[in-house]
Amino acid sequence: MENLRIGVPSKGRLAELATDLLKDAGLSFRRQDRSLFALVKDAPVEVTFLRTDDIPVLCAEGAIDMGITGSDLVAEAGVDVVERLALGVGNCRLAVCVPEDSGIHAAADLDGARIATSFPHVTEKYLAEHGAKAHMVTLSGSVEVMISLGVADAIVDLVETGSTLAANRLRILDEIGRYETILIQNHNPRHEEMANRVVRRLEGVVIARSYSLLEYNIPRVKLAEAEAITPGFNSPTVNALEDPDWCAVRVMVRRKEVIPAMERLEVIGASAILETQIANCRL
Ligand SMILES: Nc1ncnc2c1ncn2[C@@H]1O[C@H](COP(=O)(O)OP(=O)(O)OP(=O)(O)O)[C@@H](O)[C@H]1O
């Protein structure tokens, strides 16, 4: 059986994220200098380092079986790949933006405008849905400066915090879509069983990263109330304590809900409330 080939971004913001995720999932490799290729230790897997935006087409063509990339880039490439797993990072949205003082107020006003973007296909589809047709200025980066350079009336680009827009005195006219970093797969991978194992392993890390383990003691009479505060991923584990009026609860809680949950548990009489980080899990 041939090795499973996984495409990983060679540089840019997703490179380190992807490498860390794979390592945490027990898929360790060493990239030597600028080499484009690495073998994974103890698994029939090869990692190929590629440009993030080439990963969708190379996966669709079968050069790689799986890849880590942005769902925005998959949409733009317009290729038919299987989306296996959302990786819980790289959240961003694609937006049509115009100068703060622009006379463009609706998508229909973009008819006949010049639009600078790295996403011409997604943009044209969006415009067509709004009955508009525009002149595309297709670029690979620094899109936000194109209006002040005089080559565009509007831009379509990724927005996360909005600070790049503010720095360029631009405002969002409309949101085209929301995207994130995903694991994609070819319809016919070289090693299907290993592909499924990669998905399960990464899933364990993604869930572990987004949940904490919460443990606390609670009077039995308050157990139902406590379970309503922390319903858990599956149902909570409840153990008896020496004092029959009390019990101990173990439950997974979304990281961002841990502090408010602890506060609410304290109010209803819980004690010894502990948060533990989960490194990995199989549920
Ligand atoms: N500001 C952002 N916040 C969150 N995710 C982003 C952001 N910008 C880009 N992404 C995601 O990361 C992917 C890769 O981004 P991009 O192609 O810009 O590479 P980069 O890491 O910025 O490197 P480069 O220097 O080539 O631009 C995007 O397709 C998108 O999914």
Ligand SMILES: O=P(O)(O)OC[C@H]1O[C@H](OP(=O)(O)OP(=O)(O)O)[C@H](O)[C@@H]1O
């Ligand atoms: O809303 P914000 O938080 O400001 O993020 C959005 C910016 O992030 C990305 O650029 P990146 O940093 O990748 O630079 P690039 O133009 O070189 O790709 C994207 O292209 C936007 O310019």
Ligand SMILES: [Mg+2]
């Ligand atoms: Mg970028």
